[in-house]
Amino acid sequence: MATTLFVVGAVAAYVGFASGWLRFPVQVEDRDSPTSAGYVLECKVTHRRLLPKTSSHGFAYRTLWLLVSLNALESHSLDLGRGWLFGYGGIFWRLTGLRSSAYLNDSLKSSETRSIRDKLSSLLDDKRHAGDRRSLRDAWMLTMPSFMGFEGINPLTVYYCYDTRDCLFMVVLEVHNTFGERHVYFLDEEMAEKQVLRSGGSRFRWTISKDFHVSPFNTRKGSYVITVLEPSHLSKTALGEHASNTPSPLPYVDIRLQNPSDSPTTSDLAFPTLTATLCATESRPLTVSNLLHYLSRQPFALLSSFLRILYEAWILHYIRRLDVFVRPDPKPAKQVWGDAISPEDTRASMDRGKGVGWQPASRFELYARGLVENFFQRRADELGIHIALVAGNPNEPDMVFSPRSLPSGTSGREDLRIWYLSPLFFSTIFMAPSAELALLLGHHSERIFISSSETVFYAVFNSYPPGSTSSMESVSTRRHLSIMQSIRCCSLPNELLDLAGTIPHTHPLDPSYVETWNLLRHGVYISTFFAQSAVERWLYRLMKARFVPGQEPWLRWQRALEVCKTSSNSSSSAVTTE
Secondary structure (H helix, E strand, O other): OHHHHHHHHHHHHHHHHHHHHHHOOOOOOOOOOOOOOEEEEEEEEEEEEOOOHHHOEEEEEEEEEEEEEHHHHHOOOOOEOOOOOEEEOOOOOOOEEEOHHHOOOOOOOOOOOOOHHHHHHHHHHHHOOOOOOOOEEEEEEEEOOEEOOEOOOOOEEEEEEEEOOOOEEEEEEEEEOOOOOEEEEEEEHHHOEEEEOOOOOEEEEEEEEOOOOOOOOOOOOOEEEEEEEOOOOOOOOOOOOOHHHOOOOOOEEEEEEEOOOOOOOHHHOOOOOEEEEEEEEEEEEOOHHHHHHHHHHOOOOOOOHHHHHHHHHHHHHHHOOOOEOOOOOOOOOOOOOOOOOOHHHHHHHHHHEEEEEOOOOOHHHHHHHHHHHHHHHHHHHHHOOOEEEEEOOOOOOOEEEOOOOOOOOOOOOOOEEEEEOOOHHHHHHHHOOOHHHHHHHHHHHOOOEEEOOHHHHHHHOOOOOOOOHHHOOOHHHHHHOOHHHHHHHOOOOHHHHHHOOOOOOOOOOOOOOOOHHHHHHHHHHHHHHHHHHHHHHHHHHHOOOOEOOOOOHHHHHHHHHHHHHHHHHHHHHHHHHO
8 A cells, every 4th residue: 555655656746747847948048158068968869770681670769868078077067956966976866967987997907986088088098199199178978877876878978079279089989788898989080081061060971890799689790880970069169259159069970880791882881781870859058957857758768778778689589580699708908919919900900999898707707717827826836937818808907927936947938928808718717627628619719818829828737739649548537537527528529528638637726635615615616607507598598599500608619629620620631631
């Protein structure tokens, strides 16, 4: 009874509040006053899936966005109702708000959260080439705020960056996916196709490579054709003497995805794989009356983004019959990463954009990481070499394990350097029964990490390369594996175990049998890992989810087997030719 009264009272309160504010006239700009440094926008968002034609689908919806000057936002001059109606610095105990931690990236080396402007300025400084004297004076941010403490995934945030000459020199797109990852694309004004409109504004168009996984129904391949209309009112000039002649800003962003198979000619740009368009239809200064007016018109607009994404994904998957692509790890965001990637290619990729947000490591990955780090330090002491771990995430510090004292006869030995994309590297090392299998799965098959030297990698794990005399051991020795090793081998195809060479009796990361507590905890982690994998596979089957054939998460060892077979066949062909 009490719950019913509460619900009825809440509905009645909202109806009274909404009807009052909807009758209240929207505040129109005073033409004799300076232009606002913030705007509340009503926008129309349109998505269209065009290819394949059998899966074509489209939808549109209206929602609320904010367009604010970062200088004004972070000086709190845009706060409304003492920060309760709208404020910067947090989302709780506010009707609407913005906070820095929800945007761009924070360095793990700093305990303090930097402002959005500082993080944006750092990204632009990292991108700047020698001789580029453009520096950030102010940036206008187009984004969706939080509502009643709820913060959506904010799929797209746009930064219009102005230099000290009051010219737009860069547009930065910050893209978020549903996996909690973030990526920025740099759209340089000097690299754009520019068109001056009759209205006095400018339209910019860029074509850039797709480097970030967003939709589960598309690969990470292809390119974007991005069209941006520079909003009026944003420059310092517009905020000054010409403000009275400048209309309110109505941002426009159009993104078209072209797959590699699509024709790159201009005539075919009307038929991309998909399009996404953001078009502001109304724009008013960010004031108390205007904000409450738009919120009362669309009270659930800021709460329904994620639910809308799930609903449309359900249609594409179950009705339009689109299969799911497995999420790849984000591309590395460091200047030099891996000996398989040239500095020139890395620099070109960094000029287009970079990852700024990674998934946090799971509890299992953190446990495996601790074991790997302790093992590498011990082996560095024993072998007298340096072992370095370089993450693709720029916020992850590089780890270097140096010998605390040099053993005799170890001078001149080759060091080991490992580049890894994500914490999945540590769980791969932990769960692979041998170094050969870890290298096969993590490097040759799934491309989770790159080793500077396979020989040194095997030496660190006190193992031997497959095919060497020392690795020729009877398959029957698998009957003498430890319990932990036997559990690890359960998920591997028998054919792969036969081709992989020696499986050590105990794993180098496993504790000894005298460490009862550590051994028990070890077993719990391994058993939990397999239990979670089984539950995950069962849930996918229960939901009748379909992956692109061959990309199923539970078939990664099968993919490693195919790579192993291909490598063996290539070696046999080479020997026959000789």
